[in-house]
Amino acid sequence: xxxxxxxxHAQHQGKVEMFRGALxxxxxxxARVDHVLAELQRxxxxxxLEPQTFDESALTAIHSPRYLNxxxxxxxxxxxxxxxxxxxxxxxxxxxxxxxxTDIEPDNFAAKVGLYSYDAGTPFTSGTWVAAREGAHCxxxxxxxxxxxDRAAFALSRPPGHHAGADFFGGYCFLNNAALAAQHLRxxxxxxxxxxDVDYHHGNGTQAIFYDRxxxxxxxxxxxxxxxxxxxxxHADETGAGAGLGANLNLPLPRGTDYATxxxxxxxxxxxxxxxxxxxxxxxxxxxxxEGDPISGFKLTTQDYLRLGERLARAGLPTVFVFEGGYAVxxxxxxxxxxxxGFTSP
Numbered sequence: 001x002x003x004x005x006x007x008x009h010a011q012h013q014g015k016v017e018m019f020r021g022a023l024x025x026x027x028x029x030x031a032r033v034d035h036v037l038a039e040l041q042r043x044x045x046x047x048x049l050e051p052q053t054f055d056e057s058a059l060t061a062i063h064s065p066r067y068l069n070x071x072x073x074x075x076x077x078x079x080x081x082x083x084x085x086x087x088x089x090x091x092x093x094x095x096x097x098x099x100x101x102t103d104i105e106p107d108n109f110a111a112k113v114g115l116y117s118y119d120a121g122t123p124f125t126s127g128t129w130v131a132a133r134e135g136a137h138c139x140x141x142x143x144x145x146x147x148x149x150d151r152a153a154f155a156l157s158r159p160p161g162h163h164a165g166a167d168f169f170g171g172y173c174f175l176n177n178a179a180l181a182a183q184h185l186r187x188x189x190x191x192x193x194x195x196x197d198v199d200y201h202h203g204n205g206t207q208a209i210f211y212d213r214x215x216x217x218x219x220x221x222x223x224x225x226x227x228x229x230x231x232x233x234x235h236a237d238e239t240g241a242g243a244g245l246g247a248n249l250n251l252p253l254p255r256g257t258d259y260a261t262x263x264x265x266x267x268x269x270x271x272x273x274x275x276x277x278x279x280x281x282x283x284x285x286x287x288x289x290x291e292g293d294p295i296s297g298f299k300l301t302t303q304d305y306l307r308l309g310e311r312l313a314r315a316g317l318p319t320v321f322v323f324e325g326g327y328a329v330x331x332x333x334x335x336x337x338x339x340x341x342g343f344t345s346p
Contacts, residue, residue, distance in 0.1 A: 001046040001344055002145050004138040006157035009033050011127025015089050018120035026123065027295055027327045028172040033158050035333030036323065040156070045340055048156075051134065051141035058140055059133075061183045062176060062209060066105060067167035070116050071129050071174060077109050078124075089123035118170040118230075132159055132174040139177035142320045143184040146280060152319040154340060155181070160324040162203035162284045163230060171201065171230055178284045178322045179209045182216050185280050185320070194219065194278035194317070196269055198308070199286020199324045200296035202234030202250065206284065212244040217276040219269040221262065223297055224252040247276065255297030259304040262289065266308070270315055281317040287326025287335045294327055305335045309342020319343070 014026040040048060059068055078085050094114040096102050106112055113124070135157030142153035155177060162178055163171025182193045195210070197203035197220040210216040225234040240248040249272045251265040273281065287305075288296040312319065321340065326332040 001152050001154055001340055002142070002150060003040055003046060003048045003154040003156050004051045004141040004145075005037060005048050006033070006131065006135045006138050007050055008127070008134040009131050009158045012125055012131035012159050013127070014123030014125055017123055018091065028159065029329065030158070031329050032326060032332050033156060033323070035329060036156055036336045037333075039333035039337040040340075043337055043341065045337065045344065049141070051137040052144065054137055054140050058180065058184065059136060059175065061187065062166060062179045064167040067116055070112060071132065071169075074113070074124055075126050075129065077112070081109055086126070089125050091120050091123055092117040093120065116168050118168055122170050122172050124169075128159070128174060135159065135161065136175045136177055136180050139181040139320070139322050140184050142322070143181040143282075146318045146320055147185065147188050150318075152321065152343060154321040154323070156323050158323070160286075161205070161322065162197055162199060162286070162324050163201070163205045165205040165208045168205075171204075172325070173205060176205045176209060178203070178282050178324075179206050181320045181322060182210075182282045185282070186215060190279040191215070192217065192276060192278045193280050193282065194273040194276060195282045195284065196273065197222070197284035197286070197324075198266075198289065199284055200288040200293065200298055201229050201286070201325060202252070203284055204230045204233040207233060207238070207248060210244065211240055211248055212242040214243045214247055217247045217249070217273060217278060219249040219251070219272055221251045221253065221265045221269060224254055227255065228297070253298070256299060258299040259301065259307070262298060262300060263307070263311075266311060270311070273315065278317060280319070281312075281315060282320045282322060283312065284324045285321045285336065285339060286324035287332050288328075290326065290328050290331060290335055292328040292331055296327070302331065302335055302338060305338035306342040309339040310345065312339070313343045
């Protein structure tokens with residue numbers, strides 16, 4: 001299996017995030033990807049490659065030009081306010097909610113940050129845009145490899161992507177890599193594509209992007225949004241809208257869920273994908289379902305990820321894996337590569 005590695009990912013390295021009323025060290029750190037890369041190389045599962053470069057149209061297929069322009073210029077705007085900002089991360093502090101307008105981009109920088117974000121836990125750094133853009137190219141390259149005939153490919157990148165919407169960031173995510181991969185497959189002629197999100201946290205950005213579309217099926221297994229981030233999306237009654245009605249499946253589960261129960265939800269998701277008759281599968285591969293994850297609540301074990309990979313292989317679809325969350329840093333490499341190992345094993 002080819003892995004497309006974001007060699008620029010460490011340029012995005014937040015200092016602090018807001019967590020339960022305090023600024024704390026970021027949970028989303030470069031070591032996450034470093035451990036996965038080391039484990040991939042140890043097991044020699046396949047070539048580790050740098051991604052191709054794609055033009056802006058590949059990004060605007062999912063993200064609004066206004067939002068992309070903000071991401072590309074935010075750091076320069078931040079430092080222009082005060083040269084001492086170069087030593088500080090950008091964290092949002094105001095948001096337009098409910099009756100406030102979002103159609104006009106304000107001139108005030110703090111207001112712009114709020115316009116394009118939804119939480120205070122996603123620091124924007126001097127290298128965020130470079131890292132996120134290269135990560136998007138990894139996802140697009142993995143999709144391109146599958147289009148060229150590979151059974152599967154892996155986009156190993158950070159920052160993650162599934163919380164990013166067409167025009168907003170949050171949840172450590174800036175560009176939605178899974179959505180970009182799915183759209184690339186569609187643009188190349190695949191009639192239907194499914195996205196399966198197995199991260200502990202609901203992929204609210206991916207759902208929002210495809211919610212009214214009949215050509216991309218989104219299925220997510222995640223912590224119950226009544227108690228788990230991102231809270232405001234991911235309920236079972238969200239099944240799509242308009243032409244996309246029936247093409248969205250949420251399977252929220254309570255804290256403490258073990259693999260036996262989680263695997264039942266996986267069967268439901270894969271049955272929905274099979275009924276949809278997808279031509280290809282994109283997997284948002286979050287590893288924060290692990291029993292040792294510090295900010296999540298499921299009880300999957302290291303061995304369970306081998307079984308997950310085996311089951312995904314039996315779905316029989318060309319598959320793009322996109323790395324998402326997973327914050328038990330010392331274990332994330334073995335767990336992620338176990339999924340890939342299970343998928344590729346005879």
